[in-house]
Amino acid sequence: YTWPSPQLDALEQVRWEQIGLTAFLQPCNTFSFDPQRARSGRSNAADWIRTAYHDMATFNIGDGTGGLDGSIRFEEEQARAENVGDGFKNTFSAIGGTSNRYVSIADAVAVAAVLSFSNCGGPEIPFRGGRVDAIEPNAPGVPEPQDSLDSHISSFARQGFTKEEMIGLVACGHSFGSVQHASFPNIAPEVDDPNNTQSNAHFDTTPATFDNNIATEYMTGTTVNPLVVGLNETTNSDKRIFGSDGNVTMRSFADSPEVFASTCAHLMARMIDTVPAGTKLTEVVTPLPVKPSNLDLLLVGDKIQLDGQVRFWNMIEDSSRRVRLLWDDHNGSNSASNNATLRFSRVGTSSGGRNRFAFYSFSPDTGSTGPTIMALDAVAGITNMRFAVDSKIEDQGGLGFPVMDDIMFASTSCYRGTRTNVTGGRIDIAVRNDANPTRIYLERSGRDSTGRPTIQEIDVPIPKITVPSGSSAYSIWSYELPTDSASIFASYNIGAEVGGVKSPRSGFRRSIDQLEACV
Numbered sequence: 001y002t003w004p005s006p007q008l009d010a011l012e013q014v015r016w017e018q019i020g021l022t023a024f025l026q027p028c029n030t031f032s033f034d035p036q037r038a039r040s041g042r043s044n045a046a047d048w049i050r051t052a053y054h055d056m057a058t059f060n061i062g063d064g065t066g067g068l069d070g071s072i073r074f075e076e077e078q079a080r081a082e083n084v085g086d087g088f089k090n091t092f093s094a095i096g097g098t099s100n101r102y103v104s105i106a107d108a109v110a111v112a113a114v115l116s117f118s119n120c121g122g123p124e125i126p127f128r129g130g131r132v133d134a135i136e137p138n139a140p141g142v143p144e145p146q147d148s149l150d151s152h153i154s155s156f157a158r159q160g161f162t163k164e165e166m167i168g169l170v171a172c173g174h175s176f177g178s179v180q181h182a183s184f185p186n187i188a189p190e191v192d193d194p195n196n197t198q199s200n201a202h203f204d205t206t207p208a209t210f211d212n213n214i215a216t217e218y219m220t221g222t223t224v225n226p227l228v229v230g231l232n233e234t235t236n237s238d239k240r241i242f243g244s245d246g247n248v249t250m251r252s253f254a255d256s257p258e259v260f261a262s263t264c265a266h267l268m269a270r271m272i273d274t275v276p277a278g279t280k281l282t283e284v285v286t287p288l289p290v291k292p293s294n295l296d297l298l299l300v301g302d303k304i305q306l307d308g309q310v311r312f313w314n315m316i317e318d319s320s321r322r323v324r325l326l327w328d329d330h331n332g333s334n335s336a337s338n339n340a341t342l343r344f345s346r347v348g349t350s351s352g353g354r355n356r357f358a359f360y361s362f363s364p365d366t367g368s369t370g371p372t373i374m375a376l377d378a379v380a381g382i383t384n385m386r387f388a389v390d391s392k393i394e395d396q397g398g399l400g401f402p403v404m405d406d407i408m409f410a411s412t413s414c415y416r417g418t419r420t421n422v423t424g425g426r427i428d429i430a431v432r433n434d435a436n437p438t439r440i441y442l443e444r445s446g447r448d449s450t451g452r453p454t455i456q457e458i459d460v461p462i463p464k465i466t467v468p469s470g471s472s473a474y475s476i477w478s479y480e481l482p483t484d485s486a487s488i489f490a491s492y493n494i495g496a497e498v499g500g501v502k503s504p505r506s507g508f509r510r511s512i513d514q515l516e517a518c519v
């Protein structure tokens, strides 16, 4: 895709930078919800994969209802016998901060499952976004171990999968995790093991990582899988499922780690893309090679402060590399006059170290005495960016990276009261003289009663007379904040309608008490 796309940019960041999620999978036997941590015998990764499956398993291909829509977050669904255990609750505690206006709760469930595989020795699973969150529980429909093989076959058929695909899905999922003693005391008896304090019966000898041991151990008869070699035949569902095609599928997995990995990548992608009928998923989200992020424009006097970073995928640190920002302005000037060397910021890593990416910040690299934030002449402004990595130009195949400088926050925004007792404030928005917006609004993020991310739009009144700014190119629209502290300290984005097109502008990440006092 082409930058900027607010939804794909956000999905791309969650999927590939994995902020806030990586830590739960480092190392992959991390378990965050027991004081014994990894020694409990459980893992976040296994919880996340099971959560995605149980959310999806309500799908009914006949009428298009159910599927991966975040409905497993509802207590009513978690209370069903088919969803025994606290793994779902744990999952939402862990990934709760991942959803936002562009990443639904269901997308967060899907991406968590994807990362459990990719970060823990498994394949990269193609990830799409755009799932729509349910507002109520789905009909029941998750298979249980005491059910018959026929019932499992028809249950997976209802979910949209053949018998062979059922074998694959169960083997891929059960490459992680275990049956818990707390949930199934008859299947997972109590054990006395300081490295498995919750007495979990693991599906294979490597329960925290992806590999084909689930299949090799099954084929060689050494398996410890409690749903294969459990004492009670009734609950040996993996045994019935794995053997249901004469072991053809399991043998192919045992014979080839590559076949197992690629089958799992394919089946898990289908699983997370099993969504209610009518849901329109995005394209597969791949990492952008060059990506501006956290772009933030602020009018300060007669200058535009341009803050942000640019991320280069597959790049490690190199002190001899020179990265420059080249930009076009409203005067038609371009890189010949408008360019600055950027400061190296940091290298990030994700997917268990498989991916590395370097950030350069928009603070110009002028040595310790120079300005730390890029300040552009506000009249000239900025319309488009390109980057030069040494002599190579990065401009999205000639398009450049467009920047909207028509509407932005102004540094004259201020608080009322005292810095320690803020009682209100005013948000000033700088509007470029030729912008002609029909509407400007502030966007405030929240959650509805079912936990779904919401955006509240708050209209900024059109000024009755023109209020000048510090720059001749901009005038000011102001919004007086309500006096409750939730409103005062909320973070706001600007949105605007210009020429019939409604779109977000940059965010306002400063807390109001960090500004000047209103005079």
Ligand code: HEM
Binding pocket: 042, 043, 045, 046, 047, 049, 050, 053, 084, 085, 087, 143, 144, 145, 146, 152, 169, 170, 172, 173, 174, 176, 177, 178, 179, 180, 181, 183, 184, 237, 241
């Ligand atoms: C007939 C189908 C299936 C049955 C009967 C079944 C049964 C079970 C049972 C009884 C547990 C133990 C849960 C607990 O103790 O809390 C479990 C765990 C698990 N299942 Fe399945 N399962 C099935 C299919 C799947 C599929 C398709 C996936 C994913 C693709 C999956 C992924 C998992 C994972 C990752 C765990 C481990 C959870 C943990 O360790 O916290 N299962 N399964």
